[in-house]
Amino acid sequence: MNKNDKVFGLKSLKVKYNGRYVGTLAMLNNGMVAFSYEENWLENGFSISPFSLPLEKKVFVPTKNFFGGLFGIFADSLPDAWGRLLLDRLLTEKKLDKNINILDRLAMVGKSGMGALEYEPDYEVTDINTISDLDYIAGECTKILKTKYSKDLDSIFKMAGSSGGARPKILTTIDDENWIIKFASQFDSDNIGIQEYNYSLCAKRCGIEMTKTHLFKSNVCDGYFGTVRFDKKNGSDNVHVATVAALLEADFLAPCVDYNDLFKLTRILTEENKNDIENMFRRMCFNVFAHNLDDHVKNFSYMYDEKNNKWKLSPAYDLTFSNTYWGEHTTSVDGNGKNPGVKELLSVGIKAGLKKDKCEYIIDEIKINVREDLGKYIVNA
Numbered sequence: 001m002n003k004n005d006k007v008f009g010l011k012s013l014k015v016k017y018n019g020r021y022v023g024t025l026a027m028l029n030n031g032m033v034a035f036s037y038e039e040n041w042l043e044n045g046f047s048i049s050p051f052s053l054p055l056e057k058k059v060f061v062p063t064k065n066f067f068g069g070l071f072g073i074f075a076d077s078l079p080d081a082w083g084r085l086l087l088d089r090l091l092t093e094k095k096l097d098k099n100i101n102i103l104d105r106l107a108m109v110g111k112s113g114m115g116a117l118e119y120e121p122d123y124e125v126t127d128i129n130t131i132s133d134l135d136y137i138a139g140e141c142t143k144i145l146k147t148k149y150s151k152d153l154d155s156i157f158k159m160a161g162s163s164g165g166a167r168p169k170i171l172t173t174i175d176d177e178n179w180i181i182k183f184a185s186q187f188d189s190d191n192i193g194i195q196e197y198n199y200s201l202c203a204k205r206c207g208i209e210m211t212k213t214h215l216f217k218s219n220v221c222d223g224y225f226g227t228v229r230f231d232k233k234n235g236s237d238n239v240h241v242a243t244v245a246a247l248l249e250a251d252f253l254a255p256c257v258d259y260n261d262l263f264k265l266t267r268i269l270t271e272e273n274k275n276d277i278e279n280m281f282r283r284m285c286f287n288v289f290a291h292n293l294d295d296h297v298k299n300f301s302y303m304y305d306e307k308n309n310k311w312k313l314s315p316a317y318d319l320t321f322s323n324t325y326w327g328e329h330t331t332s333v334d335g336n337g338k339n340p341g342v343k344e345l346l347s348v349g350i351k352a353g354l355k356k357d358k359c360e361y362i363i364d365e366i367k368i369n370v371r372e373d374l375g376k377y378i379v380n381a
């Protein structure tokens, strides 16, 4: 990337879905970014965010400003802390202005974002070759976090620049499957990889739907956690995904929802899909018993199935032991974020329309599985 081939300070951007033109984003004078659907999409497309952007001929203007002036669904395409840090480092290294606007940042995501939305123009930041030695990548990520320096910053950015979440990670293809592989952050212990892997095995045993997970071998730690991506499949269209943050225009840095809200959302969006409602119940119980306090609104997503015109809960991800600095679940359970237990879980489940005895059975099952499989992680929590 050099200064000459891109025009920064973009005022508008095209949004596409698997190559089809969805609509246009336009920067307003007050810094908010308006969106309107394109004519053809209005006839043949679908609403990309049903509550804030219904399929209507209209100029939509966001009212919340915590997504940098964007609607949440477009903010979902932007990287979170890790990818943003890499981009900012790269811009500094290349002596480019870091004060680029939010549309410039989306243009840098271009076609490489999570989910199915793409942006035009596509400002590819770097096309440097990627690296395959995971121990080497993990070491360079630590260097970037600690010393701000890596001679392979371009490659690391190429592999991770559009990823979400705060932990270092890469997006990579292995034997035709698309994986996310995660590395330790400066706050994690060395066994974070095997821990998340063990959490994923237990979650699956608890009936929680997840994609394939794997512990990638390392010579310097117990391994790196990887999960197959549900938004990309080689040879077929990318899947449109929306986080709860996007769907509810909710700030993921703040504790702003309760599990009662997540059930309400699931019931409305999936049109009472029984599997999804039960799976959400299992996730809530798992997060409570396995001490996953970081259950914020970007750690739950829904996927759109265009063929059947239906939304569904996505497979689960980011299920691991976690704390918050205020010591409570980010998503409260029937109003209790500090020490929710059976009473609150039951109350939420029953309000969501699940039968009391079914809830009791699931609560017991998950409590026992978690104690057996993950007891060593939560003993001092």
Ligand SMILES: Nc1ncnc2c1ncn2[C@@H]1O[C@H](COP(=O)(O)OP(=O)(O)O)[C@@H](O)[C@H]1O
Pocket: 114, 163, 164, 165, 166, 167, 168, 180, 211, 227, 228, 229, 230, 231, 298, 299, 301, 317, 318
């Ligand atoms: N299996 C997956 N398929 C598709 N997207 C995923 C998958 N796992 C995670 N993600 C996306 O990547 C983001 C970062 O992953 P996550 O495990 O939450 O990392 P972190 O520990 O850094 O928060 C998530 O917020 C989600 O949007």
Ligand SMILES: [Mg+2]
Pocket: 165, 166, 298, 299, 318
């Ligand atoms: Mg996360």
